[in-house]
Amino acid sequence: MGEDGAVTSASQRPDGPTPSPRLIATDLDGTLLRDDQSVSPRTVAALAAAEEAGIEVFFVTGRPARWMDVVADHVHGHGLAICANGAAVVDLHAGREFVQVRSLPRDAALSVVRALRAAVPGTSFAVELTTGINYEPTYPPFFKDPGATLATAEKLLSEDGGEAATPVLKLLAHHAEIAPDEFLAMARGAASEYASITRSSPTSLLEISGHGVSKASTLALCCAERGIDPSEVVAFGDMPNDVEMLTWAGTSYAMGNAHPDVIAAASGQTVANNEDGVALVIERILADRLAGRQP
Structure with missing residues (x-):
């Protein structure tokens, strides 16, 4: 469904099969956030619905912890976010406490x-x-x-x-x-x-x-702690710092506004960040799960 309730046409739907994930990993700027740095009501609802359905959502961003105000209210059960391109795991429920730091010597x-x-x-x-x-x-x-x-x-x-x-x-x-x-x-x-x-x-x-520090490597550590396999992860991104994460995840989506290297790395593509591309995919995942169309 579109934001105004209209059915999204096939040409606007993300490419590829709809997975049944245990974790959604999404970049922020240019991906989850609109260009005005806002989280749309549709996206807020999709994130909450995913968590309600038992799918963990991780924000995985180049932003430092102190710039996470825009999404701090939308991290639900675990409260964690991966910041600074994987250099830090931060608990947004605990005043941006650093849970893990992978520093640059x-x-x-x-x-x-x-x-x-x-x-x-x-x-x-x-x-x-x-x-x-x-x-x-x-x-x-x-x-x-x-x-x-x-x-x-x-x-x-x-x-x-x-x-x-x-x-x-x-x-x-x-x-x-x-x-x-x-x-x-x-x-x-x-x-x-x-x-x-x-x-x-x-x-x-x-x-x-630091060598080996990326969104992908830190996300892999977080998933291993939860017993989550890469095949159970759906990832979203738009810029070169997302390429490793999109390659690592079992299913990945480049945004409609993504860098060419990101489009080449991802297994699918959704619409642009200003068109709520992440929300569109989450809605499809949940709709397919409700309809019993899990792979």
Whole structure:
């Protein structure tokens, strides 16, 4: 059904079979959220219905925990969200308490900084900690974080600083002139031996995590703790930082607005985020389950 009650036509329906999952894993920006950063009433209802039907819902995002207000009320039974591209598992029911942290070692982050300064001049950096973000004076300012410290990345990552014991969740790298996919390819070529490098922004902004840390690897850990097999997971995403998760999940959907690499990685495709593509698939899953059409 459409948001106005009309039946969705076959050409608008997501591709592929409707699975019967135990867990739904969804990205936020460009996927679950509309472009105005809202969660539509239709999506709120679909998430609640999935939880009521016994399907766990995990938000799996590049956002830090402190930017989870928009969906905090929609995490139901378990209360957990995977943040910072897999670097943290956070309990949104417990004041954004960190349940697990998979940090980026400071020496690895410094190696990335040095490699990118040499290979891609003009790159500026920010450092995302469990306590907040700090960044270089040339980095685009974070208006949501007015208390950030401004200093070079080398100083921000120094083991001698006041926050030296605070875990680094990810390093952010920005370039004002190079196209996003080109910047990603250049950075991976120069520094992939030190860390995992991806992107989720439409701008030339890269997100750099510890080796092996991704949405997929942390989601796999959470599922293993619950005895959930990848075949029992349905995942949604729209940008390159979702590719590993969509490949890992038994069933996955690229949004209608997704990056080409995401469309290639997913097993199916739904409509765009502004058209409630995630809700549409959840509604189909629940309708098929109610009708006894489980595979």
